[in-house]
Amino acid sequence: MVTAEKRAELKATDASLIDRIVQRDESALAALYDRYSGMLTSVLNRILRDTQAAEEILQDIFYQLWRNAAQFDSSRGSLSGWLLVIARNRAISRLRRHNPASGDELSENTVVVASNLERSVAQQQLMAKVKSALDNLPKEQRAAIELAYFEGLTHSEIAQRTGDPLGTVKTRLRTAVETLKRDLHS
């Protein structure tokens, strides 16, 4: 049974929850965790293929949000986008044994997501849309996108991995991002 308090938190915007976190309201952090932890766990697991490592990063991200929420400017970008970018960056850093991201991630990584992902329904709809868009890509383009996004490979690294010429890889990726941009944001 969903309580009135829970319903209020489900309706609360990310910005209002951030404001409450700044006021040290632990329930606001819990609400944001409930809202986005599934989305983040999915991508962390896909990149790392290690549940424990994924959950460590997940916990660290939200703890960082708790400590530095005041630095997040909701007017400049979306929290959901920021969470996705930070999760991916950290997972790839761990995957590739890079040093963890340095600097102030909250203020430096402004991310604007066109979709409002504050509702789980919106997340479900976007998931279906993204999967459909990727399914419609030619196999080589989809593979190149996945190597770049989920494994953090550059053009040259993808060419080396697949054995394809560098120019071919660049063309595939460029075409793929153009197609995705059109299909997902038109």
Place this chain on the structure above:
Amino acid sequence: MSSEHPTRPEDFDLYALGALDDAERQAFESHVVSCADCAEKVAAARGRIAILAFAAPTVAPSPGVKETLMRQVIASAEGPSGGLARVKPEPAADAGVFARWWGVLLPVAGAFALATVLLWLHNEQLNRQLADLRNTIEQQKQELAETRHQADLIAARETLVVPLWSQKGTPESHAEGHARVLYNAKEGMMTYDGWLPSAPADKSYQLWLVPMNGAPISAGVFNPQNGEMSHMMMKLPAGVTAKEFAVSLEPAGGMTHPTGPMVLVGPIS
């Protein structure tokens, strides 16, 4: 710093995707850092690329992660600096952590159980070897005690050393028979070392102490193996003065008094 804007719109998405190689990325960033317009485009491209995360299979976090996070948050608020107090997950409250640990602990427990069984078997084998060694040591102790006793017996001034020889008239097969008896009357101790041919199947040799007075006393029955020396140690009644020692051929198992031919005789001179 580069003053050139990226030439194609997709460059922002490729940058956000992380696909640019180092030189391209550095050139891109050196421009964007000072170009507000391009910085906005980067933010939008980050958003477009970020949602590719939704292509990942859906996975829910373990319930324990949230509990650990919230305890960490509370601990940091209560800490003296409100800072970096870290809280470790509590396995008892976390089925996901349980599952992970079981994945590690079960093979470890299996290996531990196997190692325990192997160690137990090895220990049993060692115990058996140890018992065998103890038996061997005990046997050697007894042999050593006997040897010492014989040595003491030989060294004792009152001990008699009596050679036994075949007698005239004994069968030719026994002509080469010989023996030696050590006899300590005070202690009633006696040893026999000698050689005789194998006795017939239905016969045994029997050693006798013939006292100065009275009937011969049986000191033992023996059946030597073909070609081997016989060794015996006997305890007889103490204080019996011997006149001679003799070996007779008796029915198998021996008799209470000599009935057969005397094959070896050793008189005390």
